[in-house]
Amino acid sequence: xxxxxxxxxxxxxxxxxxxxxxxxxxxxxxxxxxxxxxxxxxxxxxxxxxxxxxxxxxxxxxxxxxxxxxxxxxxxxxxxxxxxxxxxxxxxxxxxxxxxx
Numbered sequence: 138x139x140x141x142x143x144x145x146x147x148x149x150x151x152x153x154x155x156x157x158x159x160x161x162x163x164x165x166x167x168x169x170x171x172x173x174x175x176x177x178x179x180x181x182x183x184x185x186x187x188x189x190x191x192x193x194x195x196x197x198x199x200x201x202x203x204x205x206x207x208x209x210x211x212x213x214x215x216x217x218x219x220x221x222x223x224x225x226x227x228x229x230x231x232x233x234x235x236x237x238x
Contacts, residue, residue: 141167143208147198150207159194166191206236 144167152160165171165179166187173191177184202208210233217229 141170144195144198146208147202150211151198151201154201155194155197159190159197162187162190163194210236 144163148155148160148163148167155163162176162180165176166173171179173184173187176187180187213229213233217226220226220229
């Protein structure tokens with residue numbers, strides 16, 4: 138379940154960097170919870186093709202996150218909203234800003 142949430146978040150952040158076909162297939166799998174076979178049947182393609190697209194898209198999203206850290210930074214800033222200590226908040230903001238290279 139955690140994997141579905143993670144990739145759903147990455148898709149929300151990076152979807153404009155994917156082609157429409159990849160985004161549609163990824164959404165069917167991760168948001169609509171369809172099986173590879175169901176997606177393949179709906180799109181009239183092979184199950185192996187769908188599996189390949191999903192794996193490639195996962196890798197692309199992982200690579201984007203590894204380079205850009207948008208998901209990680211968002212989570213850090215969200216966590217900072219729950220902290221009362223201003224010096225801790227500043228440390229988190231500094232960390233986020235330092236990640237913006």
